[in-house]
Amino acid sequence: xxxxxxxxxxxxxxxxxxxxxxxxxxxxxxxxxxxxxxxxxxxxxxxxxxxxxxxxxxxxxxxxxxxxxxxxxxxxxxxxxxxxxxxxxxxxxxxxxxxxxxxxxxxxxxxxxxxxxxxxxxxxxxxxxxxxxxxxxxxxxxx
Amino acid sequence: xxxxxxxxxxxxxxxxxxxxxxxxxxxxxxxxxxxxxxxxxxxxxxxxxxxxxxxxxxxxxxxxxxxxxxxxxxxxxxxxxxxxxxxxxxxxxxxxxxxxxxxxxxxxxxxxxxxxxxxxxxxxxxxxxxxxxxxxxxxxxxxxxxxxxxxxxxxxxxxxxxxxxxxxxxxxxxxxxxxxxxxxxxxxxxxxxxxxxxxxxxxxxxxxxxxxxxxxxxxxxxxxxxxxxxxxxxxxxxxxxxxxxx
Ligand code: SF4
Ligand code: FES
Numbered sequence: 001x002x003x004x005x006x007x008x009x010x011x012x013x014x015x016x017x018x019x020x021x022x023x024x025x026x027x028x029x030x031x032x033x034x035x036x037x038x039x040x041x042x043x044x045x046x047x048x049x050x051x052x053x054x055x056x057x058x059x060x061x062x063x064x065x066x067x068x069x070x071x072x073x074x075x076x077x078x079x080x081x082x083x084x085x086x087x088x089x090x091x092x093x094x095x096x097x098x099x100x101x102x103x104x105x106x107x108x109x110x111x112x113x114x115x116x117x118x119x120x121x122x123x124x125x126x127x128x129x130x131x132x133x134x135x136x137x138x139x140x141x142x143x
Numbered sequence: 144x145x146x147x148x149x150x151x152x153x154x155x156x157x158x159x160x161x162x163x164x165x166x167x168x169x170x171x172x173x174x175x176x177x178x179x180x181x182x183x184x185x186x187x188x189x190x191x192x193x194x195x196x197x198x199x200x201x202x203x204x205x206x207x208x209x210x211x212x213x214x215x216x217x218x219x220x221x222x223x224x225x226x227x228x229x230x231x232x233x234x235x236x237x238x239x240x241x242x243x244x245x246x247x248x249x250x251x252x253x254x255x256x257x258x259x260x261x262x263x264x265x266x267x268x269x270x271x272x273x274x275x276x277x278x279x280x281x282x283x284x285x286x287x288x289x290x291x292x293x294x295x296x297x298x299x300x301x302x303x304x305x306x307x308x309x310x311x312x313x314x315x316x317x318x319x320x321x322x323x324x325x326x327x328x329x330x331x332x333x334x335x336x337x338x339x340x341x342x343x344x345x346x347x348x349x350x351x352x353x354x355x356x357x358x359x360x361x362x363x364x365x366x367x368x369x370x371x372x373x374x375x376x377x378x379x380x381x382x383x384x385x386x387x388x389x
Contacts, residue, residue: 017238019303029214029298033349033362037300040346102347108370111363114349 036098036118043095050088082140089132097121097128147172150224152182154194155235156245164242166233167191173224179212179234180219183246195245203356206290209297210246211235216294216354237297253293256309259335260316287319288357295351295361307340311351311361314342318364321371333372342368 019026024041027034060067075081101121104110110117150173157164169190171182180198187194199205201220208219213233224232240248268283270276276283295311296302302310317336321329336342345365352362 017236017240017242018306019238019300021304023238023303024300029211029216030348031350031353033347033353034300037346037348037350105347105366106345106369107373108366111366111370114347114363114366 032115032118036101039094040098040102043091043098046088046091047095050091077140079140082136085136086129086133089136090129093125093128093132097125145174147174148225149173150182151231152186153231153233154183154186154246156194157242158193158244175225177224178220179210179217179222179224179227179232180208182224182232183219183234195243195247197247204290206292206357209237209292209294209356211237211297216297218292218294218356221356237293239296239299239302240293248293250291250293253296253310253312254291256313257291257316259309260313260320260332287316288359289315290357292356294354294356295359298350298354300348300350301344301346305340305344308344309335309338309341311345311355311365312359314345314368315359315361315364318368318371321368333368333375336368337372342372 025038027038030038057071060071098121101114101117104117105114149170152169152171153166154169155164156167169186171177171185173182180196180201183194183196184198187196196208196210196219198208198220200207203218203221206218209216210219211217211234212219212222213227213229216237219234234246236242236246236248240250240253243249270283289312291312293312295315299308299311302308314336317332320327320332342365345362347362347366349362352360355361
């Protein structure tokens with residue numbers, strides 16, 4: 001039985017099935033380090049996006065105190081924003097810890113134990129994210 | 144009673160001049176010890192003689208049967224079909240290399256990059272504890288681990304986006320020369336390794352090390368190269384041609 005390869009074209013063959021940028025987020029067949037690679041890219045893009053968003057939001061300060069206060073009241077204490085705060089925290093923790101891992105392994109300081117380091121940072125990151133999320137929720141409840 | 148079961152193989156097909164690649168399905172009877180390569184050669188023998196694939200040794204030493212099976216880069220000759228645990232087995236050529244026909248990719252660019260590393264083909268043998276070299280033989284030698292299968296390049300996400308990347312196998316070979324120069328001037332190849340498209344291009348996914356069927360640990364070698372480059376303070380001379388990687 002014959003079936004067409006999804007999305008295939010001759011350009012793909014000439015270029016040799018090069019995975020391209022979409023290959024970065026193609027999780028098929030990827031292992032632990034591949035997942036760290038994918039997460040690092042996604043969180044990096046997410047944090048970059050947040051940086052611009054942050055600057056846009058801060059620009060409300062220039063409008064005046066009342067504009068800023070209403071932004072805080074109407075938006076940032078909303079549970080959806082609370083969830084986005086947790087997502088942001090997760091992105092920063094993952095990208096930050098992975099950056100430390102990349103520096104330690106990438107400059108040859110920890111090579112043989114790189115997998116153990118990845119697992120240890122994964123556990124540490126999960127703990128930090130859970131603690132941060134609980135803190136956000138309890139702070140919001142107190143307001 | 145024969146202990147065989149029918150397994151469907153979904154095989155990537157492409158011939159020069161085809162508009163698009165496609166997949167063909169073949170049912171193959173497999174036994175407990177049937178490998179993917181056994182199944183593919185059986186397909187070619189009994190169902191479709193036009194199926195193109197590469198192999199030679201059938202025992203994980205020539206490196207010619209590298210391909211993707213169920214999304215993982217493997218040597219087909221030592222991949223047991225039943226151990227895959229799927230009713231359908233998807234077989235595709237390696238990624239990040241030009242497809243010549245069906246499951247065969249052009250290894251020319253891969254070998255060309257490997258050449259720049261001076262091909263450290265032999266190394267001193269690590270003897271089994273308690274053993275010794277034969278009388279009159281000063282030092283046992285054996286072949287390097289790398290069987291030049293190209294699996295690491297297929298698994299590497301950076302090779303997927305940077306066609307100029309020297310690649311895991313070539314960088315591992317450079318590091319082997321650095322470790323044991325055996326008369327080779329390491330200066331030029333270390334400068335090559337210092338290129339932005341070489342040792343520093345790796346983003347530490349370690350997929351190459353995980354996929355390598357010969358325990359070469361290319362990513363580990365790349366990290367050791369980096370450590371060496373960093374420690375020695377190698378600087379990339381801006382005027383130097385970088386031809387070998389192009
Ligand atoms: S380093 Fe490993 S995966 Fe890469 S070509 Fe050599 S044997 Fe194959
Ligand atoms: S046929 Fe030689 S390695 Fe598989």
